[in-house]
Amino acid sequence: MSSHILDVPGARLHYETVGSGPVLAVIGLPMTGSGFARLVALLAADYTVVTYDPRGFGCSTIEDPELDVTPELTADDVRRVLEAVTDEPALVFGSSGGAVTGLALAALHPERVRTLVAHEPPVIEMLPDAEQVRAQVRDVYDTYLAAGADAAFGKFMVMAGFEVPEPDPASPPAPPSEQDQADGERMLAHSLLPVTSYRPGIAALKAAPSRVVIAGGATSDGQLAHRTASALADALGGPLVEFPGGHGGFLEPGDGPEAFARVLCQVLAEDA
Numbered sequence: 001m002s003s004h005i006l007d008v009p010g011a012r013l014h015y016e017t018v019g020s021g022p023v024l025a026v027i028g029l030p031m032t033g034s035g036f037a038r039l040v041a042l043l044a045a046d047y048t049v050v051t052y053d054p055r056g057f058g059c060s061t062i063e064d065p066e067l068d069v070t071p072e073l074t075a076d077d078v079r080r081v082l083e084a085v086t087d088e089p090a091l092v093f094g095s096s097g098g099a100v101t102g103l104a105l106a107a108l109h110p111e112r113v114r115t116l117v118a119h120e121p122p123v124i125e126m127l128p129d130a131e132q133v134r135a136q137v138r139d140v141y142d143t144y145l146a147a148g149a150d151a152a153f154g155k156f157m158v159m160a161g162f163e164v165p166e167p168d169p170a171s172p173p174a175p176p177s178e179q180d181q182a183d184g185e186r187m188l189a190h191s192l193l194p195v196t197s198y199r200p201g202i203a204a205l206k207a208a209p210s211r212v213v214i215a216g217g218a219t220s221d222g223q224l225a226h227r228t229a230s231a232l233a234d235a236l237g238g239p240l241v242e243f244p245g246g247h248g249g250f251l252e253p254g255d256g257p258e259a260f261a262r263v264l265c266q267v268l269a270e271d272a
Helices: 033-043 071-085 097-108 130-147 149-160 178-190 192-196 202-207 224-236 256-269
Strands: 002-008 011-019 023-027 048-052 090-095 113-119 211-217 240-243
Touching (some): 002 071, 011 071, 071 090, 071 097, 130 149, 149 178, 149 224, 211 224, 240 256
Parallel strands (some): 090 113
Antiparallel strands (some): 002 011
């Protein structure tokens, strides 16, 4: 694995490359490159996998800590990373907020994207009940400002439809690292609103030469990000491709990463 630093306007981006073969960018938000470690290890046999930390998260720095992380800005960052790695259009897998980045990248810089697999992008403006969900997102943000990250994440988990396990007094969870805590607070303060309010450019995505695949988890049906992915797939006129597991299927225990990687490779192989 090779680590790099790329200076871009307003930030220094940390990115890594590993493996050989066609370039495949694996991107998240707020998830950094390290969160994809198990998935990347499985993909590196067939692809040159590029991961990165979004500006202000993980090992990537940002000059203005009060700057919102918009999909347009992160798409430009990914474009610059890809241009540092290859002259050819790349394959892109985006998860959650990273899927929103991928949609902005494919719409704004279609020459950089060969195929985009957007897994459960939380694009709430695609929903018929967008106004109600928008108010819930705003309530999470306002809760963060008034009561802090723990209270806000509690509301976020309920809004997203994620199952919250009952605490086990005999085995309390490890406290988050300082970096994880900082990334969580930055997500709530500076990416939650701009990411969820992003409206994909349907006409631009349909007109672009890039192949756009919208994916959803097999076990996340009914959750917010699955609903937004399904609505987006309908708007683009294509199917919602089912991936194993839930919203973070590539993180699930057992053979979750292996099953997820198999389906991702199958979908990407259809591009050949």
